[in-house]
Amino acid sequence: MVRKTGQMPRFCYQLISPFLLFFFRYNAHMSKIIDFLLKPKAVKMTAGELAEKFGLELRGNADTVVKGIAPIADAKPGQVAFYSTEQNSNAFKILPVSVLENTRASVILIQPEMVKHAPKGATLLVCASPRGEIVKVLGEIYREPPRRGVSGDAYIERGVFFRNRRSVYVGQFATIERGTVIEPDVKIYPNVYIGRNVTIGRGTVIHSGAHIENATIGAECVIHNGASIGKDGFGYTRQDGHNVFIPHVGRVVLGDRVSVGANSCIDRGALTDTMIGDGTKIDNLCQIAHGVVIGRECFLAGGVGIAGGVKVGDRALLAGHVGIANGVKIGNDAEVGANSGVFRDVPDGTRHMGYPAGPGTEFLRHYAWIKKHVNND
Numbered sequence: 001m002v003r004k005t006g007q008m009p010r011f012c013y014q015l016i017s018p019f020l021l022f023f024f025r026y027n028a029h030m031s032k033i034i035d036f037l038l039k040p041k042a043v044k045m046t047a048g049e050l051a052e053k054f055g056l057e058l059r060g061n062a063d064t065v066v067k068g069i070a071p072i073a074d075a076k077p078g079q080v081a082f083y084s085t086e087q088n089s090n091a092f093k094i095l096p097v098s099v100l101e102n103t104r105a106s107v108i109l110i111q112p113e114m115v116k117h118a119p120k121g122a123t124l125l126v127c128a129s130p131r132g133e134i135v136k137v138l139g140e141i142y143r144e145p146p147r148r149g150v151s152g153d154a155y156i157e158r159g160v161f162f163r164n165r166r167s168v169y170v171g172q173f174a175t176i177e178r179g180t181v182i183e184p185d186v187k188i189y190p191n192v193y194i195g196r197n198v199t200i201g202r203g204t205v206i207h208s209g210a211h212i213e214n215a216t217i218g219a220e221c222v223i224h225n226g227a228s229i230g231k232d233g234f235g236y237t238r239q240d241g242h243n244v245f246i247p248h249v250g251r252v253v254l255g256d257r258v259s260v261g262a263n264s265c266i267d268r269g270a271l272t273d274t275m276i277g278d279g280t281k282i283d284n285l286c287q288i289a290h291g292v293v294i295g296r297e298c299f300l301a302g303g304v305g306i307a308g309g310v311k312v313g314d315r316a317l318l319a320g321h322v323g324i325a326n327g328v329k330i331g332n333d334a335e336v337g338a339n340s341g342v343f344r345d346v347p348d349g350t351r352h353m354g355y356p357a358g359p360g361t362e363f364l365r366h367y368a369w370i371k372k373h374v375n376n377d
Contacts, residue, residue: 042068042141047107047123054136060123064106075105082109082130109133214268218256226263233267233290246270
């Protein structure tokens with residue numbers, strides 16, 4: 001028998017096959033161990049417990065155990081999923097009814113009118129807004145284990161006032177300077193710096209590397225890694241041909257339930273406070289300059305830059321990499337499209353886009369005209 005060049009002899013396969021089998025079995029076993037150790041741990045709950053806790057109508061077996069959450073198309077037995085025909089914005093897509101009919105989820109959050117399409121044997125939690133209720137269920141099932149206690153490696157000056165020290169968590173190498181007031185249930189992760197005379201509201205979470213001074217932080221806020229709050233703004237005046245810094249004496253005031261993304265910066269006011277309203281969410285890598293006032297329930301996507309003295313109304317939406325010039329006013333319920341440069345006021349309830357930004361319909365007409373004539377040329 002003539003063996004082709006490069007072909008491995010049979011006895012070599014016999015020698016290495018046990019090692020290959022061990023290798024693949026070991027890897028598969030290790031991947032399961034890694035998944036078990038690193039993936040978020042779900043708290044086991046029954047459908048009855050979820051219905052009682054969140055005031056949902058239960059249809060089916062109250063003892064059905066929930067071990068996790070998954071999208072309805074991918075859910076497996078033991079998991080909870082939701083199906084909804086809600087469409088609060090264009091970002092929400094309604095899945096075909098067949099996805100609901102064929103799901104393997106054990107528990108389904110569902111609207112009353114869709115119950116007839118649910119698979120037989122599934123336990124149903126009936127509610128008006130499954131999309132809203134799944135958020136609550138997600139937070140309950142994957143809730144973080146309680147953290148309490150002040151690390152001996154944290155540096156806490158005399159004169160820091162804890163409302164309820166036993167309920168607070170302060171991680172290793174965090175620094176808290178005197179005059180700071182910390183309300184109950186606050187979590188301060190390792191390597192956080194909190195300067196003098198800062199107030200941290202109840203239930204607020206401050207992640208590692210955040211730097212806070214000259215600020216009042218409301219209740220249930222989340223400050224993500226590397227955020228900088230309360231530093232001096234970019235305020236200068238030109239005197240005798242030189243750039244002269246303007247001393248800043250204002251503060252940063254965050255309302256309740258404000259989220260500040262990783263590596264975002266919110267400058268203190270020069271003469272007046274920089275203010276962020278209740279419920280506003282700020283994405284990563286945003287810059288908010290001195291004296292800016294942002295209303296309630298706003299969204300600022302990644303890379304937004306807001307110059308000094310800007311006023312943003314309630315429920316405004318600023319898409320990614322929007323830039324806003326000094327002193328501009330953004331109205332209530334206004335939207336600004338991604339990569340827009342805003343140099344004039346945006347009225348209530350309107351959508352602006354482009355550079356310089358203008359009404360959305362006007363921008364699209366200009367774009368269509370340019371595209372038509374460029375293509376013809």
